[in-house]
Amino acid sequence: MKLEPAERMTVSETTVARVRERARLIRRSALEMIVKAGNGHPGGDMSSADILAALYFGVLRFDPKKPLDPGRDRFVMSKGHCSGAFYSALAMAGFFPEADLASYMKPLSKLNAHPCSAYLPGVETSTGPLGHGMPVAVGMAIAAQIDNAPYRVFVLTGDGEQQEGSNWEAGMTAGHRKLSNLTLIIDRNRLQQGARTEDTVGLEPLADKWRAFGWDVEEIDGHDHAQLLRVLAAPATPRHKPLCVIANTTKGRGVSFMCDQAKWHHGVPDAAQFATAMKELEA
Amino acid sequence: MTAVNLRTAYGEALVRLGRKDWRVMALEADLGKSTQSVMFQAEFPDRYFQMGIAEQDMTSTAAGMALAGMIPFVHTFAIFATGRAYDQLRNSICVPNLNVRICGSSAGLSDFGDGKTHQSIEDVALMRAIPHMSVVCPADSIECEKMMECLLDWEGPVYIRINRNDLPFVTPPDEPYHIGKVTQLRDGRHVAIFAAGVMVSIALEAAKTLEAEGISARVVNVSTIKPLDRDAIVRYAAGVEAIVTAEEHSLIGGLGSAVMEALRSVAHAPVEFVGVPDTFGVSAEGYDGLMARYGLTPATVVKTAKALLKRT
Ligand SMILES: Cc1ncc(C[n+]2csc(CCOP(=O)(O)OP(=O)(O)O)c2C)c(N)n1
Ligand SMILES: [Mg+2]
Numbered sequence: 329m330k331l332e333p334a335e336r337m338t339v340s341e342t343t344v345a346r347v348r349e350r351a352r353l354i355r356r357s358a359l360e361m362i363v364k365a366g367n368g369h370p371g372g373d374m375s376s377a378d379i380l381a382a383l384y385f386g387v388l389r390f391d392p393k394k395p396l397d398p399g400r401d402r403f404v405m406s407k408g409h410c411s412g413a414f415y416s417a418l419a420m421a422g423f424f425p426e427a428d429l430a431s432y433m434k435p436l437s438k439l440n441a442h443p444c445s446a447y448l449p450g451v452e453t454s455t456g457p458l459g460h461g462m463p464v465a466v467g468m469a470i471a472a473q474i475d476n477a478p479y480r481v482f483v484l485t486g487d488g489e490q491q492e493g494s495n496w497e498a499g500m501t502a503g504h505r506k507l508s509n510l511t512l513i514i515d516r517n518r519l520q521q522g523a524r525t526e527d528t529v530g531l532e533p534l535a536d537k538w539r540a541f542g543w544d545v546e547e548i549d550g551h552d553h554a555q556l557l558r559v560l561a562a563p564a565t566p567r568h569k570p571l572c573v574i575a576n577t578t579k580g581r582g583v584s585f586m587c588d589q590a591k592w593h594h595g596v597p598d599a600a601q602f603a604t605a606m607k608e609l610e611a
Numbered sequence: 612m613t614a615v616n617l618r619t620a621y622g623e624a625l626v627r628l629g630r631k632d633w634r635v636m637a638l639e640a641d642l643g644k645s646t647q648s649v650m651f652q653a654e655f656p657d658r659y660f661q662m663g664i665a666e667q668d669m670t671s672t673a674a675g676m677a678l679a680g681m682i683p684f685v686h687t688f689a690i691f692a693t694g695r696a697y698d699q700l701r702n703s704i705c706v707p708n709l710n711v712r713i714c715g716s717s718a719g720l721s722d723f724g725d726g727k728t729h730q731s732i733e734d735v736a737l738m739r740a741i742p743h744m745s746v747v748c749p750a751d752s753i754e755c756e757k758m759m760e761c762l763l764d765w766e767g768p769v770y771i772r773i774n775r776n777d778l779p780f781v782t783p784p785d786e787p788y789h790i791g792k793v794t795q796l797r798d799g800r801h802v803a804i805f806a807a808g809v810m811v812s813i814a815l816e817a818a819k820t821l822e823a824e825g826i827s828a829r830v831v832n833v834s835t836i837k838p839l840d841r842d843a844i845v846r847y848a849a850g851v852e853a854i855v856t857a858e859e860h861s862l863i864g865g866l867g868s869a870v871m872e873a874l875r876s877v878a879h880a881p882v883e884f885v886g887v888p889d890t891f892g893v894s895a896e897g898y899d900g901l902m903a904r905y906g907l908t909p910a911t912v913v914k915t916a917k918a919l920l921k922r923t
């Protein structure tokens with residue numbers, strides 16, 4: 329979806345409706361892929377579907393036919409385990425045929441369990457091991473400054489992922505360098521692999537931490553498409569700091585039995601559960 | 612009863628160590644169900660430290676605990692234990708030679724689904740190269756349990772490589788074990804096969820096939836890759852016409868390299884390696900399929916032995 333810069337200023341009803349529909353389709357597609365592959369991370373796919381839909385269908389400027397266009401906005405999917413949702417968004421955005429999604433995790437498939445930039449157009453950098461995306465995004469944002477290029481850099485991390493020190497090292501650099509072209513989105517679903525983040529190694533007060541690192545912080549409902557669009561599509565220019573968007577989400581969102589449960593981090597629905605989920609995700 | 616699953620056997624053995632010695636602590640980086648450190652957590656919540664997704668921090672924290680006389684076991688996938696936290700391992704743990712135990716779980720290709728970023732096929736090379744570090748790789752759960760018993764008294768850091776899967780029992784249950792032990796599981800006079808981990812059972816299967824074709828194969832389990840019992844390697848490499856090493860690891864720097872280092876100054880039969888070529892892994896639907904993709908099968912071991920013996 330190629331957007332004119334002007335469209336980024338206002339959030340029209342049509343854009344919101346488009347993003348909402350795409351988010352629904354991303355959820356359905358990710359679940360289909362997981363069931364077919366017998367593997368995947370549905371909880372985090374569902375929690376990030378609205379964020380990905382807002383980015384690819386309302387915020388990022390790109391041309392899928394020219395995935396390496398130097399002027400494109402960059403998006404780094406640091407929570408690479410949520411490749412079901414990420415690949416679905418990329419395919420729907422036109423980077424590769426949607427039919428390819430059926431090959432998810434098959435041997436030799438370009439759709440590896442974790443996104444690999446050597447395999448797939450639209451994947452800016454390989455991820456999967458947590459804590460890699462932020463510093464790479466900072467490097468991209470610095471490169472844009474050096475080149476005096478107007479593109480923006482977005483990176484999505486999990487909230488558990490924030491425990492990796494690399495995020496904070498990169499965050500310090502970004503704050504120090506006032507990388508206003510950089511936006512970090514945290515999928516704040518409050519669960520990591522084994523338990524709640526606050527019962528594991530607590531993150532709060534997360535917003536204050538990022539502010540203390542020299543960032544602007546916005547806390548939003550990460551399932552509210554209008555809010556996502558308003559915050560993410562707002563132009564970077566008036567800001568003098570990098571922006572951290574804490575997107576409050578529910579892990580498993582959209583599928584009632586998956587909501588807010590650690591066991592659906594890495595679970596695969598059986599046939600009956602899949603049918604229930606798909607019914608809930610009907611238009 | 613020893614669990615067939617290596618991770619389960621590891622988790623149970625850790626609990627036994629915890630009962631024996633209060634100094635045993637467990638640190639985990641949000642993969643407790645995968646590594647089975649959850650078993651220790653259930654019994655010793657006060658000696659279990661959930662460190663979050665922060666492997667470098669976990670590793671150096673263990674160093675601090677070891678400096679105070681504790682025996683910390685750190686847990687995560689092998690790829691993160693050895694790669695992400697390499698500098699912490701090397702400089703905070705190995706330089707001062709601390710009693711930290713590093714459990715590299717889901718090692719080798721055994722994390723078949725997660726693909727190249729999660730499959731650790733260089734970990735043995737990395738760990739072997741650090742002074743003071745010991746590297747052990749159990750062939751089955753029986754051996755894993757015995758190895759764990761040795762980890763209370765062993766001086767210095769130890770890397771223990773744990774496969775994700777059920778492995779067939781291949782090691783003799785009643786034989787005493789010590790770190791450094793190299794065990795001949797089957798004698799033969801034509802070819803000696805040195806294997807580690809999951810490849811031990813695969814080598815034994817290969818030996819059966821070879822026997823049916825009139826080739827007698829010796830199978831040697833090298834479960835301590837470092838410190839390597841060089842005398843034992845030289846002894847078991849003697850008197851055969853061919854030597855094959857078999858490992859679930861890159862051909863660079865693993866068991867094959869260690870065996871060749873041991874044999875470097877003695878006359879020996881021609882050697883060939885079975886292992887993962889110099890490439891990253893891929894996502895696969897199953898473990899067996901992925902092993903087959905890289906030739907980690909009895910058939911490849913057979914073929915390799917026959918090629919060296921010029922019996923193809
Ligand atoms: C360095 C590293 N350590 C551990 C893992 C295993 N792992 C994959 S997902 C995950 C939990 C992630 O939690 P969070 O960041 O909150 O993601 P989400 O809830 O959005 O799925 C863990 C521990 C990994 N991929 N990388
Ligand atoms: Mg989370």
